[in-house]
Amino acid sequence: MISDERRLDGWKAIAAYFGRDRTTVARWARERGLPIHQLPGGKQKTVFAYRHELAEWERRNRSGDAGAAAPPPCVVDEAPLPLALAPTPPRTRRLWAAGLMLASALVAVLGVLLLDRQQPASEPLPPDAAAARDFIAARDAWAHRRPQDLETAIRLYGAVIAQQPNYAPARAGLAETWLVYREYGRVSDAEAFGKARIAADKALELDPGLASALRAEGFIDYWWDNDPAAALQAFAAALRRNDADGLTHFWLANILSDLGEFAPAERHYQRAVALLPGSQPIAVEHAWAKWQAGRDAEALATLRELKQTYPQDATISSCLSWIYLGRGDISGFAREFADFARLRGGPGIQRLASRMTAAVRKDPAHAHRIMIEDALAEIAEGGRRIRQSPAFFASSMKDREALMRLLREAVVLGERWYSRPVTRRIERDWPGDRDVQSLLSQLVPPVPNVAIP
Numbered sequence: 001m002i003s004d005e006r007r008l009d010g011w012k013a014i015a016a017y018f019g020r021d022r023t024t025v026a027r028w029a030r031e032r033g034l035p036i037h038q039l040p041g042g043k044q045k046t047v048f049a050y051r052h053e054l055a056e057w058e059r060r061n062r063s064g065d066a067g068a069a070a071p072p073p074c075v076v077d078e079a080p081l082p083l084a085l086a087p088t089p090p091r092t093r094r095l096w097a098a099g100l101m102l103a104s105a106l107v108a109v110l111g112v113l114l115l116d117r118q119q120p121a122s123e124p125l126p127p128d129a130a131a132a133r134d135f136i137a138a139r140d141a142w143a144h145r146r147p148q149d150l151e152t153a154i155r156l157y158g159a160v161i162a163q164q165p166n167y168a169p170a171r172a173g174l175a176e177t178w179l180v181y182r183e184y185g186r187v188s189d190a191e192a193f194g195k196a197r198i199a200a201d202k203a204l205e206l207d208p209g210l211a212s213a214l215r216a217e218g219f220i221d222y223w224w225d226n227d228p229a230a231a232l233q234a235f236a237a238a239l240r241r242n243d244a245d246g247l248t249h250f251w252l253a254n255i256l257s258d259l260g261e262f263a264p265a266e267r268h269y270q271r272a273v274a275l276l277p278g279s280q281p282i283a284v285e286h287a288w289a290k291w292q293a294g295r296d297a298e299a300l301a302t303l304r305e306l307k308q309t310y311p312q313d314a315t316i317s318s319c320l321s322w323i324y325l326g327r328g329d330i331s332g333f334a335r336e337f338a339d340f341a342r343l344r345g346g347p348g349i350q351r352l353a354s355r356m357t358a359a360v361r362k363d364p365a366h367a368h369r370i371m372i373e374d375a376l377a378e379i380a381e382g383g384r385r386i387r388q389s390p391a392f393f394a395s396s397m398k399d400r401e402a403l404m405r406l407l408r409e410a411v412v413l414g415e416r417w418y419s420r421p422v423t424r425r426i427e428r429d430w431p432g433d434r435d436v437q438s439l440l441s442q443l444v445p446p447v448p449n450v451a452i453p
Helices: 011-018 022-032 051-063 129-144 147-163 168-184 189-206 211-223 228-241 246-258 262-275 280-292 296-309 314-326 330-344 347-362 368-381 388-396 400-412 420-429 434-441
Strands: 007-009 037-039 046-050
Touching: 007 011, 011 022, 011 046, 011 051, 046 051, 051 129, 129 147, 129 168, 147 168, 168 189, 168 211, 189 211, 211 228, 211 246, 228 246, 246 262, 246 280, 246 420, 262 280, 280 296, 280 314, 296 314, 314 330, 314 388, 330 347, 347 368, 368 388, 368 400, 388 400, 388 420, 400 434, 420 434
Parallel strands: none
Antiparallel strands: 007 046, 037 046
């Protein structure tokens, strides 16, 4: 018996599998033998298909067995963020702590990330039928984003690589899976980014122009290595290879917005929306970009509306928590952070949320220090590299003592703080404080000048 999880019910689901519209796949069923099944009885004809049969039909068509031009291979360029990216911290990536400006995203950014089945893929399937089947199954599991599905995707990509070690898209897919897995699985950022980097590097060694691998490299460059110049160069190369990839435009827009480059970020957001209409992750991150650009009231109103529409989206609560914190509203922060923890799950994040809720009730003026302590513990463990987010916590709550300590440590350690939406808010919070302004000026480098297509 074939598992129901391998079955696609209805024309809409079957069409989404190929990234085509309903009319096209119905025509393939009539004219080219696309394997479609019908449930008996009833006034309406209920159709369904099995993924393995669709994959086999696709393979035959592509190899010419069916005697007709094949549709584009069902291989899609997807990613993380930030995402959604996520993108986005905890092991359950701590979007609240790593700077939701990292968007997800990430993934829940960043994350909460995006399945891009709305545009034709540019990467061919591996020539081996079994490897092709595993590759498609890996992409499908990746799209579900649940920990067990991501673990399946990692295993399947490993099987493809074992069978076809020179097939670069499997390496890029493995990199993307690790980037998403850090959002939903029990893995540290250091381990996930490290394994993603190895996989992406190998993909580019095999195919230096592979767009999905370049995009993964750029994601890692920015959100983990804190190297925007390398990230922008990688995204520029990815767009030169494939300018019609909505996900690449989306991820690039998130980075540009975090750098404070709002006009070019908006252009890439608009391009992403045009290529991926109706995308929930893009809608959330685009709303977040309004806050980054200083349009606080508009961002707050839009995100509140999105929370009503998508009540299960943890990234929205993460964004809202940062907006409330930026206004000095620690109660609003704790409320949204609790929602984020509830939706994202994980005992660690839920314990932290409970501590915050209790601290706000007992001592609201100092409750934010729990978040600062947690962020510093993450730095000590290697899960975070800079102190920009805890500095924002301290600044928003007018905690000069904690802010000065964090600024001095960051300067001594030579940190570079590229998130201009955050540093500008700290500057604004302390307009006449020469010590704060002097230390901050030593941490904020210029935005790299990289030409983007």
